[in-house]
Amino acid sequence: MTKILKNSNWFNIVVPMIAVLLGLLVGAIIMLLTGYNPILAYQSILESVxxxxxxxxxxxxxxxPLILTGLAVAFAFRTGLFNIGVEGQLLVGWFSAVAVSIMFSGLPKLILLPLAILVSALAGGLWGFIPGLLKARLKVHEVIITIMMNYVALYTTNYLIKHFLYAEGEKTPNIPESASLASTLLSNISQGSRLHWGIIVALLAAVFVWFLLWRTTKGYELRAVGYNPHASRYAGMNVNNNIVLSMVISGALAGVAGSMEGLGTYQYMMINSTFxxxxxxxxxxxxxxxNTSIGVIIGATLFAILQTGSITMQSTAGVPTEIVSIIIAVIIFFIGSSYIIRWCLLRLTKGGK
Known part of the structure; x- marks a missing residue:
């Protein structure tokens, strides 16, 4: 058991599982203390989903969108960067996809739909390019810049909607059917849900990130720069260019996530008072x-189950939806405490020695 825990691959599997279990346990304790039935609550989530x-x-x-934004963060992290600007990159990607769809509504679906998704990737990539360039050339920390870029994205998209694409209801006009990812077939199968073909785009993006990082020379170079930029520069790699490229790709993934909301879930973009x-x-x-592709898919699935199931949890068990937010926060806390978890497990396997 000790050898398994010391193996990084096994450790990366064990820690998230323990974190999820601890999060659910803490959530159950909070429900008991506040007078709710945790068994009924969790049962309602599983039955509904x-x-x-x-x-x-x-x-x-x-x-x-959770897969795509998770991939955006994971890609940047794998290359030594922390992209906090995914929210803003998503917003500009969302707006760009909707705007292009409305402006070129006369184009056939075979052209307009891929074009809208491509433009969203370019917009998100541009929003990632700016902090990437500042990081590479001026050594400005990407966390600070990307946080500020989130606010710029929020208020810029609101301004553009109000002055150029405003429709009744504090939103843009609906996109044409030729740019929509919505599916009557999927909606009928799921009894009227907003399920759309974007799931294929998300899964393809996960394959793309895995292939780029682990099966290409450029991916090895990007990871090497993130792991040790000084050694990479000594080996002849262009560190600055790779930093910019990493942020562009990360931003592009976030931009595509925005297009999934605009072209699939909502079919428009609303004016947002907050993120x-x-x-x-x-x-x-x-x-x-x-920060792995398969891990992001699993993580996104868990979060989506909790978020969607929280609706029936409230109606069936009377448990406030805020409990789910607490569970997610606790899971993240234990993920961040991974080294403490490893230490505890190693101590347990050694019999407390």
């Missing part, structure tokens, strides 16, 4: 998934 087609569809729909939170949730998903 896995036995009711509508909530199953809504869960898969919620998984889509929608999907980009920030992507940070948690990446942490839970240990």
């Amino acid at each position: 896995f036995l009711q087609p509508y909530y199953t569809g809504e869960t898969i729909r919620a998984i889509i 929608i939170g999907i980009g920030f949730n992507g940070i948690a998903v990446a942490l839970l998934g240990m």
Whole structure:
């Protein structure tokens, strides 16, 4: 057992599992202390997500942007960067996809839909390029810049909607059908949910990130720069260019996440008074998934199950939805305490010696 825990691959599997179990346990304790039935609460989540087609569809729909934002954070982290600006990159990608769809509504779906997704990736990539360039050339920390860029994205998109694409209801006009990812077939199967074809895009993005990082020379170079920029520079790698490229790719993934919301879930973009939170949730998903593609998919699935199931948890067991937020926060806390978990496990396997 000790050898397994010392193996990083096994450790990356064991820690998230323990973190999830501890999070659910803490959530159950809080429910008991506040007078709620945790068994009924968790049962309602499982029954709604896995036995009711509508909530199953809504869960898969919620998984889509979480996978993409989780991949955006994980990709940057794998290359030695911490992209806190995923939320802003998502917003500009969302707006760009909707704007292009409305402006070029006369184009056939075969052209307009890929074009809208591509433009969203370019917009998100541009939003990542700015902090990447500042990091590479001026050594400005990317965390500070990306946080500020989130606010710029929020208020810029609001301004553009109000002055150029405003429709009744504090939103843009709906996108044309030729740019939509919505599916009557998927909606009927899931009994009226907003499930759309974006799940294919998200899964392809996960494969792309895995292949780029672990099966290409450029991916090795990006990871090497993140691991040790000084050694990489000594080996002849262009560290500055790789930093910028990493942030561009990370931003592009976040931008595509925004297009999934605009072209799939909502079919428009609303004026937001505050952040929608999907980009920030992507940070948690990446942490839970240990910054791997398959881990991000699993992490996004867990978060989506908890978020969607919290609705029926409230209606069936009377448990406030805020309990789910506490559970997610506790899971993240234990993920961040991974070295403490490893130490405790090693102590237990050694019999307390």
